[in-house]
Amino acid sequence: MIERLGLSPATAPLEHQAALWVVLGLPLLLGALGAVVRPARTWPVVVAGMLPLLALGWLFAEVAGGAGRSAVTEFGPLTLHWRINGLTLLLLLLSGVIALASAIYAPAYLREDVEASSRGQAWFWPLLGLLSSSLMLIWLAADLLLLYIGLELMGLTAVGLMLLPGKAEALVAGLRYLLLALVGSLAFLLGVALLLGAWGRLDLAGLAEAAEPGAPLWVAVALLSGGLLLKAAAFPLHAWLAPVHASAWIPVSALHAGLVIKASFFIALQLWLLLVPAAALAAWAMGGLAGAAVIWGGVMAWRSVKLKEMVAWSTVSQLGYLLLAFPLLVGTGSAVADLAWQGTWLQLAAHGLAKAAMFLAAGNLILATGESRVEGLAGASRRFPISLLSFGMAAISLVGLPPSMGFTAKWLLLHAALAGGHWPWVAVLAVGTLLSAAYVFRIFRYCFIEDAPEYEFRRVPLGMDAIALLLALAALLLGLAAAWPVTLLRGAGGEP
Amino acid sequence: MSQGWLPVFTLATSLLVAPLILLLPERAGRARAVVNLAAAVLKLLLVALLVLGFYQGRDYTFGFTVVEGVSFLLQVDALGLMFAGLSSLLWLATTVYAIGYLEDSPNRKRFFGFFSLCVASTVGIALAGNLFTFLLFYELLTLSTYPLVVHRGHDKALAAGKVYLRYTLTGGLVLLLGVVALHALVGDVAFGQRERLADLGPEAHPMLSVLFLVLLLGLGVKAALVPLHGWLPRAMVAPAPVSALLHAVAVVKAGAFGIVRLVYDVYGISLVHELGLLTLLSVVATVTILYGSVKALSQQELKPRLAYSTVSQVSYIVLGISLFGPFGTIAGLVHLMHQGLMKVTLFYCAGNYAEELGIHRIEDLDGAGRRMPLTSMAFTVGALGMIGLPPIAGFITKWYLGMGAVQAGMPWVIGVIATSSLLNAAYFLPILHRLWFRQGRGRWPEERRLGRYETSAWLLLPTAATALFSILVGLLAGVPFSPLDLATFMATKEYLP
Numbered sequence: 001m002i003e004r005l006g007l008s009p010a011t012a013p014l015e016h017q018a019a020l021w022v023v024l025g026l027p028l029l030l031g032a033l034g035a036v037v038r039p040a041r042t043w044p045v046v047v048a049g050m051l052p053l054l055a056l057g058w059l060f061a062e063v064a065g066g067a068g069r070s071a072v073t074e075f076g077p078l079t080l081h082w083r084i085n086g087l088t089l090l091l092l093l094l095s096g097v098i099a100l101a102s103a104i105y106a107p108a109y110l111r112e113d114v115e116a117s118s119r120g121q122a123w124f125w126p127l128l129g130l131l132s133s134s135l136m137l138i139w140l141a142a143d144l145l146l147l148y149i150g151l152e153l154m155g156l157t158a159v160g161l162m163l164l165p166g167k168a169e170a171l172v173a174g175l176r177y178l179l180l181a182l183v184g185s186l187a188f189l190l191g192v193a194l195l196l197g198a199w200g201r202l203d204l205a206g207l208a209e210a211a212e213p214g215a216p217l218w219v220a221v222a223l224l225s226g227g228l229l230l231k232a233a234a235f236p237l238h239a240w241l242a243p244v245h246a247s248a249w250i251p252v253s254a255l256h257a258g259l260v261i262k263a264s265f266f267i268a269l270q271l272w273l274l275l276v277p278a279a280a281l282a283a284w285a286m287g288g289l290a291g292a293a294v295i296w297g298g299v300m301a302w303r304s305v306k307l308k309e310m311v312a313w314s315t316v317s318q319l320g321y322l323l324l325a326f327p328l329l330v331g332t333g334s335a336v337a338d339l340a341w342q343g344t345w346l347q348l349a350a351h352g353l354a355k356a357a358m359f360l361a362a363g364n365l366i367l368a369t370g371e372s373r374v375e376g377l378a379g380a381s382r383r384f385p386i387s388l389l390s391f392g393m394a395a396i397s398l399v400g401l402p403p404s405m406g407f408t409a410k411w412l413l414l415h416a417a418l419a420g421g422h423w424p425w426v427a428v429l430a431v432g433t434l435l436s437a438a439y440v441f442r443i444f445r446y447c448f449i450e451d452a453p454e455y456e457f458r459r460v461p462l463g464m465d466a467i468a469l470l471l472a473l474a475a476l477l478l479g480l481a482a483a484w485p486v487t488l489l490r491g492a493g494g495e496p
Numbered sequence: 497m498s499q500g501w502l503p504v505f506t507l508a509t510s511l512l513v514a515p516l517i518l519l520l521p522e523r524a525g526r527a528r529a530v531v532n533l534a535a536a537v538l539k540l541l542l543v544a545l546l547v548l549g550f551y552q553g554r555d556y557t558f559g560f561t562v563v564e565g566v567s568f569l570l571q572v573d574a575l576g577l578m579f580a581g582l583s584s585l586l587w588l589a590t591t592v593y594a595i596g597y598l599e600d601s602p603n604r605k606r607f608f609g610f611f612s613l614c615v616a617s618t619v620g621i622a623l624a625g626n627l628f629t630f631l632l633f634y635e636l637l638t639l640s641t642y643p644l645v646v647h648r649g650h651d652k653a654l655a656a657g658k659v660y661l662r663y664t665l666t667g668g669l670v671l672l673l674g675v676v677a678l679h680a681l682v683g684d685v686a687f688g689q690r691e692r693l694a695d696l697g698p699e700a701h702p703m704l705s706v707l708f709l710v711l712l713l714g715l716g717v718k719a720a721l722v723p724l725h726g727w728l729p730r731a732m733v734a735p736a737p738v739s740a741l742l743h744a745v746a747v748v749k750a751g752a753f754g755i756v757r758l759v760y761d762v763y764g765i766s767l768v769h770e771l772g773l774l775t776l777l778s779v780v781a782t783v784t785i786l787y788g789s790v791k792a793l794s795q796q797e798l799k800p801r802l803a804y805s806t807v808s809q810v811s812y813i814v815l816g817i818s819l820f821g822p823f824g825t826i827a828g829l830v831h832l833m834h835q836g837l838m839k840v841t842l843f844y845c846a847g848n849y850a851e852e853l854g855i856h857r858i859e860d861l862d863g864a865g866r867r868m869p870l871t872s873m874a875f876t877v878g879a880l881g882m883i884g885l886p887p888i889a890g891f892i893t894k895w896y897l898g899m900g901a902v903q904a905g906m907p908w909v910i911g912v913i914a915t916s917s918l919l920n921a922a923y924f925l926p927i928l929h930r931l932w933f934r935q936g937r938g939r940w941p942e943e944r945r946l947g948r949y950e951t952s953a954w955l956l957l958p959t960a961a962t963a964l965f966s967i968l969v970g971l972l973a974g975v976p977f978s979p980l981d982l983a984t985f986m987a988t989k990e991y992l993p
Contacts, residue, residue: 450649
């Protein structure tokens with residue numbers, strides 16, 4: 001597992017550390033620039049947004065071909081550890097793309113959404129930059145100190161972004177989120193402190209080697225996972241998610257559901273694989289939670305009255321698929337783990353793209369109809385075909401129907417579960433598919449109503465439709481091109 | 497020499513025309529028609545090219561790896577070509593028909609867009625070279641037909657769409673589980689590599705039997721095997737061209753085609769025989785054939801009667817498969833084509849009566865033969881063919897089925913065919929009697945004069961053409977390149993030991 005995570009001691013050092021700093025710093029810089037300039041048009045954002053992707057290209061070139069890189073930065077008395085492998089690159093690229101999409105969507109959205117206050121708008125750009133940077137930090141970090149910094153930064157900026165609408169319900173939901181995020185951070189910090197006290201080091205590779213099973217380790221892992229799962233909205237710690245999304249701005253929701261909760265999951269899975277790689281029983285318990293998340297999230301999404309609520313609950317359900325990674329990766333044979341490893345990260349990428357696309361498309365639909373309830377969509381298929389098409393393509397990926405990325409991911413997870421004879425997880429995946437089909441097609445049922453009363457509706461700017469469509473297309477079609485991310489996962493991560 | 501681009505192009509003609517149609521504005525009806533028809537003609541030509549190349553022994557394989565051990569594979573074999581030919585022929589005919597049928601109705605852009613996608617899926621199913629690729633297009637078919645089923649957008653259509661999705665998505669999920677499990681067992685199996693499963697040896701037989709049943713369950717939903725047929729009669733609320741395509745080539749036939757692939761190309765008929773599953777198939781087929789016919793008798797409306805007739809007729813394919821021997825195999829394979837041609841004709845006719853005269857109920861058909869002679873003649877051809885009268889296509893199927901039954905030592909199957917033919921006659925002949933021999937009541941439920949002839953030429957032309965084809969494939973069954981010739985080729989050269 002250490003090799004898969006790019007933490008093996010044999011990893012070559014990164015040649016130009018500057019690439020690292022550029023990747024981490026550019027979003028922050030652009031965010032600060034955005035605060036000053038406050039772009040009202042789309043094209044400056046498109047142009048500026050390309051820069052972080054270019055920086056990523058540099059990092060790709062640095063790592064190309066090799067089995068990952070590591071880096072160490074001495075910072076006064078502190079030693080910071082970094083690692084870049086195939087998985088990191090994949091996640092960096094994913095967050096770069098989704099953050100760019102949200103940023104491109106934002107100017108037109110903020111212009112169209114009459115309720116967006118100007119003070120809120122001023123804060124949007126720097127917070128967005130900070131959030132992107134902290135995400136990049138989490139993907140790259142290879143010690144618990146950096147992870148803690150990234151987690152804390154990410155949590156606080158996410159709360160800040162959620163509070164921007166300034167309305168009462170946004171404040172209530174956002175403050176509850178803040179409270180829970182702080183509880184989560186506290187638990188995480190306690191866990192880190194325990195580990196530091198017991199083994200005196202924070203770098204992941206070293207901890208993985210030094211840690212010995214025993215009470216301190218178990219308590220520490222329990223605290224760390226508890227805190228992280230709370231932040232990841234994993235069942236049963238998910239209750240804060242739907243209200244927060246119901247009142248947040250659309251690009252913020254897209255970023256949050258697509259990336260932020262995944263970051264907590266990523267850290268949690270990583271810690272389990274490193275610290276308790278054989279804890280099969282506990283992992284099975286996590287599998288139980290996964291099943292509950294899939295079912296409960298699916299049922300709640302199916303019963304949602306509002307469109308955004310449905311999309312948010314679907315996140316809870318989809319996160320259940322990701323949680324299956326614990327029982328499929330921890331304590332299983334290498335054949336099963338190999339399939340599950342690919343399936344998990346593909347699922348994460350698929351859900352990130354699809355969910356961001358779905359939020360953007362839902363935002364377009366809500367903006368166009370002026371109606372946030374699902375029933376308000378009656379007749380939408382005739383009036384807003386492109387928004388609905390984007391929504392539909394994202395939905396296909398969420399349900400896991402071909403040729404979407406969600407399908408390829410589900411195929412791999414199913415294959416892993418079947419190969420290992422883990423029947424409960426096969427059942428979870430099957431039930432999840434049916435439930436997600438049920439809640440997604442419930443929306444379409446309304447859209448195809450023909451004798452709907454003619455509501456007043458607005459035309460959504462083409463750019464907003466286009467960006468949702470592009471993201472959805474990526475989620476839909478990349479399933480067949482999964483060979484590339486999988487090679488990335490295997491190649492630069494080193495063979496297990 | 498490998499020429500992988502040709503199957504890809506064939507697929508792309510309908511796959512790429514779909515977004516193009518969706519991009520054209522709703523009002524641009526003429527441009528849409530031109531684009532759509534051009535693509536349909538092009539596709540027919542490409543399939544013809546494939547057939548020619550195939551007979552010259554060219555290899556048309558296209559594939560790439562999706563993830564390790566799973567590949568997307570298009571390949572061309574006789575069975576796939578037959579299905580692709582049927583679907584591209586009927587796409588052209590049905591597009592012409594639909595242009596006439598939907599004239600001036602709303603949402604035509606959406607309709608034709610998804611219609612093209614639906615045809616693309618069937619061609620994908622036909623050319624799929626392994627189970628993964630098959631599954632991909634099989635699910636795409638579900639998705640692309642849903643908007644067509646709920647096209648009218650009223651409560652009944654939406655309710656039917658819900659039932660349709662419940663059945664097909666669950667079936668798709670079961671199929672997915674079966675396919676993944678088969679992958680976990682033996683890895684990627686291209687169609688035609690029958691020895692892969694047979695080589696597993698007798699200790700794998702219980703597992704293979706279970707997997708066969710799982711896969712059959714998944715495919716049986718679309719093939720409308722009783723008791724998995726519940727969605728089909730309800731889906732009748734869709735517009736006539738959709739029903740025609742759904743019944744003749746798209747959904748129902750995709751299921752039946754999948755079962756053919758499963759038996760002959762994945763497991764191999766010998767292995768299925770060894771596992772003792774052919775008896776099960778023949779029992780399921782018999783039940784479906786008889787149940788569908790009996791239900792058809794009690795229907796008072798034309799389209800539901802045709803729908804139950806489909807339930808019954810498609811299982812002739814399964815029945816043919818279950819008769820282990822050349823004649824049974826030929827009957828099953830050739831019926832893929834025959835049933836498609838005849839059923840599409842019948843549905844076109846039902847659509848013509850509904851559009852021109854507003855007739856939906858069978859009792860209103862009195863005297864319609866005089867008012868719409870061409871349509872009624874086409875209907876007569878289709879109906880007599882279903883009953884099995886020579887020289888229409890259906891006769892060939894039933895003849896070979898009977899011989900197959902004798903050959904396989906299952907003479908009771910002849911009883912099934914006879915009973916079913918009697919039932920076919922019992923529900924079709926009264927309609928023919930009403931059409932030709934009863935006096936009309938003087939006025940029709942809702943008469944519209946759609947064209948210079950008995951109805952619009954757009955509607956009439958495809959109807960006449962498919963009726964003609966139904967006679968021709970029967971009359972010229974002995975000629976090279978006829979469906980019977982293809983089926984005989986497949987049965988003797990490829991599928992039987």
